[in-house]
Amino acid sequence: MSDEPQIPVSPDDETEIPESHPRYESLLTRHRIEHGVDLGITSRQGLIAQGRGEAYDYLLGERTIESADDAARAATAQFLLADHPVVSVNGNVAALVPGEVVELADVTGAEIEVNLFNRTKERMERIAAHLREHGAEDVKGLAGDGEIPGLDHARATVDADGIGAADAVLVPLEDGDRAEALAAMGKAEIVIDLNPLSRSAQAASVPIVDNIIRAVPNVARHARELRDADESELRAIVDSFDADAALAAAEETIRRGE
Ligand code: ATP
Ligand code: MG
Numbered sequence: 001m002s003d004e005p006q007i008p009v010s011p012d013d014e015t016e017i018p019e020s021h022p023r024y025e026s027l028l029t030r031h032r033i034e035h036g037v038d039l040g041i042t043s044r045q046g047l048i049a050q051g052r053g054e055a056y057d058y059l060l061g062e063r064t065i066e067s068a069d070d071a072a073r074a075a076t077a078q079f080l081l082a083d084h085p086v087v088s089v090n091g092n093v094a095a096l097v098p099g100e101v102v103e104l105a106d107v108t109g110a111e112i113e114v115n116l117f118n119r120t121k122e123r124m125e126r127i128a129a130h131l132r133e134h135g136a137e138d139v140k141g142l143a144g145d146g147e148i149p150g151l152d153h154a155r156a157t158v159d160a161d162g163i164g165a166a167d168a169v170l171v172p173l174e175d176g177d178r179a180e181a182l183a184a185m186g187k188a189e190i191v192i193d194l195n196p197l198s199r200s201a202q203a204a205s206v207p208i209v210d211n212i213i214r215a216v217p218n219v220a221r222h223a224r225e226l227r228d229a230d231e232s233e234l235r236a237i238v239d240s241f242d243a244d245a246a247l248a249a250a251e252e253t254i255r256r257g258e
Contacts, residue, residue, distance in 0.1 A: 005165055005219075012051075014028055014031050014032065014035075017031060019025055020230075024045065025057055025062065025213070026054065026062075027145040028059075029050070029054075029096060029213060030050070032095050032096050033041075033046060033047060033050050033092065033095050034047075034132075035040055035095065036091060036092070036094065036095025036096075036235070037095075039095075039124065039126065039130070040122065040123060040126050040257070041091050041094050041095055041126045041127045041130050042091035042092055042094070042121070043091050043116075043117075043118050045117075045118065045189050046090075046091050046092045046095070049092060049173065050092060052194075052195065053173075053193075053194040053195070053211065054194075055175045056194035056195050056196075056254065057194050057211050059254040059257070060194065060209070060210075060250070060254060061253075062211070062251055063214075063258065064210050064215070064218060065209070065210070065249070065250060065253050066245065066249075067209070067245070067246045067249035067250060067253075068208055068209050068210040068246070069075075069214070069218065069242075069252065070208075070241065070246065071206055071207060071208040071209070071246050072208050072215060072218045072219050072222055073222045073226075073237060074206050074237055074238055074240075074241035075170065075190040075206045075208055075219055075222075076219050076222035076223045076226055077171065077226060077229075077234040077235075077237035077238045078109070078188050078190060078205070078206055078224065078238050079108045079110060079168055079190070079223070080108060080109075080167055080226060080227060080229070080234055081089050081168075081231065081234050081235065081238065082110075082166075082167045082168035082188065084111075084165055084166045084167050084168070085108060085110040085111070085166065085167070085168040085169070085170070085171070086110055086111045086112070086113050086115075086140070086162055086166040086168070086169050087104060087105050087108070087110050087111070087112050087113070087169075087170045087172075088113055088115040088163060088169055088170065088171045088172075089101055089112055089113065089114050089115065089127065089131065089141075089172075089176070090114075090115060090116055090117065090127075090172075090173060090174075091116065091123065091127065092173050092212075092218075093172050093173060093212060094114075094127045094130050094131060096212055096213055097132055097172075097212055097213060097216045097217075098130055098133075098134040099134040099135065100216040100217050100220065101131070101136075101216060102131065102133075102134050102135045102136045103135075103168075103217075103220050104135070104216055104217075104219055104220040106222065106228075107220050107223040107224055107227065108219075108220075108223045110170070110255075111138065111140055111162060111166075111233075112131060112136055112138070112139050112140065113139070113140040113141040113158065113162040113163050114127045114131070114139060114140070114141030114142070114157055115141055115158060115163060117155060117178070118222045119144075119154060119155075119157060120169045124141055124142055125142065128141065128142060129237045139163065140159045140161075140162035141158070141159055142159075143161075143162075143197065144158070144159065145159060145160045146159055146160030146161075146162070146163070146164030146165075146182045147164070148156045148163075148164075148178065148182060148185065149181070149184075150181045150184060151177065151178060151181050153179060155177070156181075163182075166187055167187060167188065167234050168187060168189075168190065169182060169187050169188070169190070170190045170192070170194075170219075171189065171190070171191055171192075171200070172191070172192035172212045172215070172216065173192065173193060173200075174191060174193075174214065175198050175200065176198060176199025176202075176203065176225075177199070177202065178184070179191055179199065179200035179203040180199065180203045181204075183203045183204070185258070188205050188206070189203065189204050189205050189206070190200045190204060190205070190206040190207075190208065191203070191204035191206070191207050191208065192210060192215045192216070192241050193207065194209060194210065194211060195209075196209045196247045196250040196251045196254070197251065201247060202247065204243065205242060205243060206241060207243055207246060207247055209247070209250035
């Protein structure tokens, strides 16, 4: 018998996962995603996306690298400068960081919009309800009366007065196509994605190469620090950020393992 704490075979309750386990965070994350599928808020495709993300996280050392923290700060400044910032939420984001998204939106004055690759009315409503259970007051996305140009109809749908009218959008885990189409609309686009080679990360004005589990609370932390900063300070933070350098730094960390 090993001394290793037992991994719950079927963790119905995340408190069953022993915090002392060396893969505690990863197990907790998997549990939340699995639970999201059971609740009907995460798609089965979302399980695969999570797996891809985990592989990159492993290679990054499962930590927030310095360039990702700089990106989170630049993203925060961009959001605080915006007239109409919106956080886009999909099934993985809703399963992993619902409360953290609500907090980020509160502290930056952003709106929350549910936006799905596989859009069904039922899943949209479940995610909105899940976010409200975690404290969100107003959740956009259900109107679906706007469109991102350049995409086929099903994937283009947004709220006209939400993402449609936003000047800055935070899209954690967006697919490459839509990230490119949003960037083409001239919006400041902040992407959180563990893969620096992903087209989503490459299309972003501010790519944060980090796990959403760490990155979303990190942006909220920066926002608490920066919320009283004046416009020129925020502008300087945004202007000094170099997206290509941030992506290169993340790729270098993955390749060299340091
Ligand atoms: P491309 O962007 O190159 O077009 P894609 O976005 O269509 O590819 P997917 O596998 O659908 O590819 O996207 C999942 C993306 O989300 C991956 O890049 C993965 O690294 C990222 N990802 C998954 N889970 C997380 C997470 N918890 N935190 C941050 N990023 C994640
Ligand atoms: Mg991608």
